[in-house]
Amino acid sequence: MSKNSNFIRFVLSLYKPVKFLTIVMVISMVISEIFDLIKQYIIKGIIDLPTASNFQISDLYKVIIILLVVIVLELIFFYISNITRTIYMVKQQTPYISEKLFKNLDKKGYPFFVNNFSGKISSSINEINDEIVNLNTLITTGFMSLLTSMISSLIILYTIDINIFITALILFSGIIITRLIYFSQKYLPLIQKSQEANREYIGVLNDSILNFASLRVYGSVENFSKMLKNKKQETNYFRNKASAKEFTYGAIANIVYVITFAILLYYSVNMFSKNLMSLGNLIFFINAMISLKSDTTLFAWSYIHIGEAFVKLKNCYNLLYDDTNLLDDTKESIEVVKGTIKFDNVSFKYTKNYVFQNFDLCIKEKEKVGIIGVSGSGKTTLVNLLFKFYTPQKGKILIDNKDINNYNTKSIYENITYVPQETILLHTTIYENIKIAKPTASYNEIVAAAKKAELHEFIEKLDDKYDTIVGERGIKLSGGQRQRIALARIFLRDSKIVIFDEATSSLDNNTEFKIQQNIHKYFNNQTIICIAHRLSTLKDMDYIVVIDNGIIIDTGSPKVIIPKYEKVDFLKNNDV
Numbered sequence: 001m002s003k004n005s006n007f008i009r010f011v012l013s014l015y016k017p018v019k020f021l022t023i024v025m026v027i028s029m030v031i032s033e034i035f036d037l038i039k040q041y042i043i044k045g046i047i048d049l050p051t052a053s054n055f056q057i058s059d060l061y062k063v064i065i066i067l068l069v070v071i072v073l074e075l076i077f078f079y080i081s082n083i084t085r086t087i088y089m090v091k092q093q094t095p096y097i098s099e100k101l102f103k104n105l106d107k108k109g110y111p112f113f114v115n116n117f118s119g120k121i122s123s124s125i126n127e128i129n130d131e132i133v134n135l136n137t138l139i140t141t142g143f144m145s146l147l148t149s150m151i152s153s154l155i156i157l158y159t160i161d162i163n164i165f166i167t168a169l170i171l172f173s174g175i176i177i178t179r180l181i182y183f184s185q186k187y188l189p190l191i192q193k194s195q196e197a198n199r200e201y202i203g204v205l206n207d208s209i210l211n212f213a214s215l216r217v218y219g220s221v222e223n224f225s226k227m228l229k230n231k232k233q234e235t236n237y238f239r240n241k242a243s244a245k246e247f248t249y250g251a252i253a254n255i256v257y258v259i260t261f262a263i264l265l266y267y268s269v270n271m272f273s274k275n276l277m278s279l280g281n282l283i284f285f286i287n288a289m290i291s292l293k294s295d296t297t298l299f300a301w302s303y304i305h306i307g308e309a310f311v312k313l314k315n316c317y318n319l320l321y322d323d324t325n326l327l328d329d330t331k332e333s334i335e336v337v338k339g340t341i342k343f344d345n346v347s348f349k350y351t352k353n354y355v356f357q358n359f360d361l362c363i364k365e366k367e368k369v370g371i372i373g374v375s376g377s378g379k380t381t382l383v384n385l386l387f388k389f390y391t392p393q394k395g396k397i398l399i400d401n402k403d404i405n406n407y408n409t410k411s412i413y414e415n416i417t418y419v420p421q422e423t424i425l426l427h428t429t430i431y432e433n434i435k436i437a438k439p440t441a442s443y444n445e446i447v448a449a450a451k452k453a454e455l456h457e458f459i460e461k462l463d464d465k466y467d468t469i470v471g472e473r474g475i476k477l478s479g480g481q482r483q484r485i486a487l488a489r490i491f492l493r494d495s496k497i498v499i500f501d502e503a504t505s506s507l508d509n510n511t512e513f514k515i516q517q518n519i520h521k522y523f524n525n526q527t528i529i530c531i532a533h534r535l536s537t538l539k540d541m542d543y544i545v546v547i548d549n550g551i552i553i554d555t556g557s558p559k560v561i562i563p564k565y566e567k568v569d570f571l572k573n574n575d576v
């Protein structure tokens with residue numbers, strides 16, 4: 001299936017819960033326009049009525065009553081269309097779209113999130129919602145309504161005079177067709193560029209605001225303001241260029257229109273003076289020409305904006321529904337019973353330089369393994385590979401003797417509990433932050449987990465206790481408190497493999513000791529990998545592996561390894 005038809009199917013899928021409402025919205029707008037056409041005929045009748053031979057004033061009253069009924073019906077259908085669009089459609093469609101797009105992110109692989117600004121992703125989701133609301137307005141009050149209105153005006157001209165009808169048909173279809181071609185080719189590509197630049201701008205803006213405190217500390221606010229100004233200017237440049245083209249084209253179309261109108265006006269006044277055209281028809285003609293002019297302009301305008309909305313939707317669709325970097329959902333799920341881990345002859349590089357070459361590591365069931373090594377030696381990369389965040393260029397990684405490459409990534413996540421090096425907290429309560437590790441957890445389970453992570457006492461002292469909001473990325477908490485929330489999460493999980501990546505590095509010795517005790521108590525039957533720079537963290541491990549430049553340079557019990565490497569500062573990038 002071609003990319004375009006997939007895109008159209010995607011746009012149609014956004015209308016799934018509002019199919020009936022969409023029909024109501026469009027049809028009632030068309031009906032309202034048809035009543036407008038009838039209304040104009042009645043007005044023409046009123047103008048010509050007094051000149052009829054058997055005219056009676058009671059006829060005039062009858063026609064006026066019909067006119068009023070038609071006006072009321074026109075308004076009723078107009079309101080039905082507008083209320084359906086602005087209230088019921090928005091109410092049902094936008095939440096559906098948000099949910100659908102967010103869920104779709106779950107299909108994306110890890111590199112998608114590493115390679116794109118979070119602001120770019122979120123603004124794409126938001127833009128799709130905004131553009132669909134916009135599209136609904138443009139299609140009903142713009143496109144459909146104007147199309148019906150233009151057809152009505154042409155029907156009117158046809159009934160007045162065939163010459164006027166043909167001239168007007170050529171004039172206005174000429175204006176519309178040239179305008180549409182012109183804008184598809186010149187205007188829309190510029191809008192696309194402007195939108196790409198704008199999403200880039202929003203990405204940088206979000207990133208800068210997220211890191212504003214750091215920018216200020218380092219005196220970089222000024223620089224970033226300038227950069228944002230430039231980025232905004234870039235988006236304006238394309239948009240201004242597009243608008244300039246729109247104005248030039250509009251001016252040319254207006255000149256052609258005025259000349260043609262003047263000729264037709266001369267022709268019809270001439271007909272009227274020879275009694276070949278009634279006064280009603282003359283007024284009708286002038287009225288139809290004026291409304292055709294504004295309708296064609298607005299029609300082209302709504303076409304351009306519909307085109308613009310589609311360009312924006314397509315851009316967002318390309319980012320969110322790009323079929324590279326997808327998770328391997330179709331593969332079967334892994335079932336981990338023992339929790340053994342094996343890196344078998346693994347070579348891996350992120351970009352140019354290999355982090356690992358022919359790397360072997362074998363961890364048995366229920367073994368507790370410590371990993372140490374200088375910064376950048378590849379410790380976190382080992383976890384990234386085990387989690388299938390990245391795929392090694394060579395070799396295999398086996399869990400329970402099963403090649404993880406043959407199993408879907410989500411099932412790997414379900415079987416490994418991981419405390420990452422960077423604690424990631426959401427801007428919500430402490431309670432919700434712990435709960436993300438197990439959405440079905442009860443209040444008591446959360447409290448129990450917090451107690452095991454030495455966090456409960458601290459939480460109880462807070463004004464809002466478990467309902468305390470942690471701030472964006474947990475900014476209102478200390479580094480150690482944040483880490484303890486991350487640690488509380490693991491006590492909610494039940495998996496055969498548990499990995500700690502510098503999980504206790506921000507804790508004081510006493511708290512770390514207590515948590516370590518709990519870890520050993522509650523994860524007695526699990527395989528544990530513990531990455532640490534502070535060697536004392538690893539004293540209860542079965543053995544410690546020392547890595548340098550992606551190579552295992554030493555292995556041994558904590559009793560042997562800790563004294564041997566105690567003098568080496570693993571936080572500095574010196575040789576081991």
Ligand SMILES: Nc1ncnc2c1ncn2[C@@H]1O[C@H](COP(=O)(O)OP(=O)(O)OP(=O)(O)O)[C@@H](O)[C@H]1O
Nearest residue numbers: 350351355373374375376377378379380381382421
């Ligand atoms: N996403 C990435 N893209 C490209 N290179 C990366 C990426 N992540 C890490 N690297 C590089 O891979 C190498 C190993 O990084 P890794 O994070 O595994 O080190 P580490 O041993 O965990 O270090 P630390 O002790 O500082 O956490 C480093 O040279 C790093 O710059």
Ligand SMILES: [Mg+2]
Nearest residue numbers: 379380381421
């Ligand atoms: Mg690391």
